[in-house]
Amino acid sequence: MATNRCVLMVLLICSDCAYTGVKGDAIPTFFTSAGGQVTLPCTNVLSEDCSSTTWIYNNGGYSSGTTEEVGHGLVKPNSPTNRSKRLRVASNCSLNIANATAEDVGLYTCQQFLIEGAQQEGDDAPVYLAVLQMSASSEVTEIEPGSEVTLQCLLLTHDKCKRTVENKLKISWVDKENRELHRTSNRHIQTSSVCNITIAEKPVDLKPSERWRSWTCRLTADGQVKASTTYSIQVKASTEILEDRTVFIIVGVLVACLLSTILVIVVICKKRANSERRAQNNVNEIRLCDMASESNQPFANDQSTDDLLYASIDDHLNQEQSTNHARKSPVDTQMYSYLMPPSSDETENRGSVDHGGLYATVQK
Structure with missing residues (x-):
């Protein structure tokens, strides 16, 4: 009886160890850079055609909830993560993720179900995915020598860079020969955490052939390079x-x-x-003077003033308004009509001549 109790206790201890390994550091972490491609292995495959393989995803510390990305070897087209076009199941049932983004960070678990709706076969095969991401303080693509460039390199993990990878990682800035960069008078490097590093540098003393300046953020784990991302900008000569x-x-x-x-x-x-306007005004004044001069000349000889008959028609036309005119203006207005004696031919043809349409008004 005591032996059975010992065996039971050993089984419980081993079961607890396995559980801790699944949820703790024993879960492998895979790394990629933003925009890169990564393959997550499935180590518990039952069917070679992947018909029993299912992949589920949980983004851990960024939000809650688990989604099924692959069911019985097929990518789910209506997954809530909306990334079915970037997922693919490999021939060995591994999960390929293309053009990785920050939204891909989290826990991926490969499970086996022989038929739909049946119980799970075997154990889970979980893996973590972390993404290395770089951002620039400005989106310019060309700078002048001496202008400062500020870059931030950030490793995104499922637990926001806490216990899982804290003591295994190193992020550093390197040049194109993969030599680690250090602080100088023109370069400032700041490490906020093991997963967050910033560089601010003013490119100076560039060679004529160095038209492009590059900075590379390199991630190493257990002494091996796991991921890197590079930022390049053109420097004007x-x-x-x-x-x-x-x-x-x-x-x-x-x-x-x-x-x-x-x-x-x-x-x-x-x-x-203005000159044309003044010239036109002068011409108009000359014309007015000519007209006034012509109006003061006597009639032609063949039509002497002795032959004209004048008659005042003011009393006839303005009899009713004479009193009002006298009140309004001191100027007397007289209306005259001049009558030309009709010719003999006209006298013969007409008994009388209509002079009603010929008159003039004179103010004095």
């Missing part, structure tokens, strides 16, 4: 800066000349318009 400034000056001068020309043209046009 001194001659290009001089050319840009020269072009800017030339454009500024041209614009100033154009504006000055437009201003001169406007002034000239205004002066011409």
